[in-house]
Structures are given as C-alpha cells and as structure tokens.
Amino acid sequence: MAYLNKVFLIGNLTRDPELRVTPKGTSICQFGLAVNRQFKDESGAMRDETTFVDIEAWGKQGELVSKYLTKGSPCFVEGRLRLDQWEDKQSGQKRSRLKVVLDNVQFLGRSGGSGGGAPGTAAPAAAGEDADPASEPRFTPPPSRGPAKPAPAAESMDEDVPF
Numbered sequence: 001m002a003y004l005n006k007v008f009l010i011g012n013l014t015r016d017p018e019l020r021v022t023p024k025g026t027s028i029c030q031f032g033l034a035v036n037r038q039f040k041d042e043s044g045a046m047r048d049e050t051t052f053v054d055i056e057a058w059g060k061q062g063e064l065v066s067k068y069l070t071k072g073s074p075c076f077v078e079g080r081l082r083l084d085q086w087e088d089k090q091s092g093q094k095r096s097r098l099k100v101v102l103d104n105v106q107f108l109g110r111s112g113g114s115g116g117g118a119p120g121t122a123a124p125a126a127a128g129e130d131a132d133p134a135s136e137p138r139f140t141p142p143p144s145r146g147p148a149k150p151a152p153a154a155e156s157m158d159e160d161v162p163f
Contacts, residue, residue: 005080007100011035013073019066029062031055057102065105074108
C-alpha cells in the first residue's frame, strides 16, 4: 500500500516567527499560519472560515522565514503533517497536537507596492500593521515559458542509426 503525507497551504502569519537553536546548532523556527476559505452558506450569504495551523521549519529555511517574514506576511508552505503527543505535567492527561513540518516555503509579496526585497520575498510589515486577508493577492502559478521546441524534422535525422 502506498502512503502520502503532503500539505500545501497559502495563508498569512498569525505571529512573528520564533527562532531557536538546538544545542547541536540546528535552527528551529515556529510560526502560525491563518488559512482562509470563503463559501456560501445555506441562505446564500458569503461566509469566511479561518483555520489556524502551527508550522515548524528546520535549518536554513527556518532561518530565512525568521529573517524575512513577520506577522501578517503571506506565504505558500509545502510540508508534511506530524502528530506531537505528550503528557500534561499538571493534570496528567495525554495531550496531542497536529502541526506541519515545513519542507519548502515561498514568500508571497504584498499588494499595494509596499516595496523592496528580492522577487518572491515579502516585505516586512510595519509595526502594528494587521494584514487584511481579503486584500492579499491570490497565489497564481508562474507564467509558462512559451511554446515547446518542435521536434527535429525526420529528414535531418542521421540515417546510420543501427536499429
């Protein structure tokens, strides 16, 4: 039987990323992502539903997320689900939490020309700025590279091919 554990999310950071370093020197960055969904309810009115997801980024990608993203920054996250389980020290109850371990991240720019930064990176939010998810751009795939090159004509093929 085949297995697949893959997650693709586009959303806005709910808090500034927290960067920590293990005793062996590996970086770990933790942040939250708000993912919005719009739908029509039974009465036909448009409704918004927001899902909050915890993300964990390791190594160089964690360092990049911590450096370039802030609360409200839009990004595209690719990763895998992981279930953390532990026993609560105070109550003794078993606890669990589902999170996404980041494999790849793409920084999405802000609308309104808020400036600078390399292509594909988000400009840092101003202090106290709250992102309005409705005004953020939607993810669009990169443009195609144009028509494919045609195959060489049969006349120009070498006639000495031994098959």
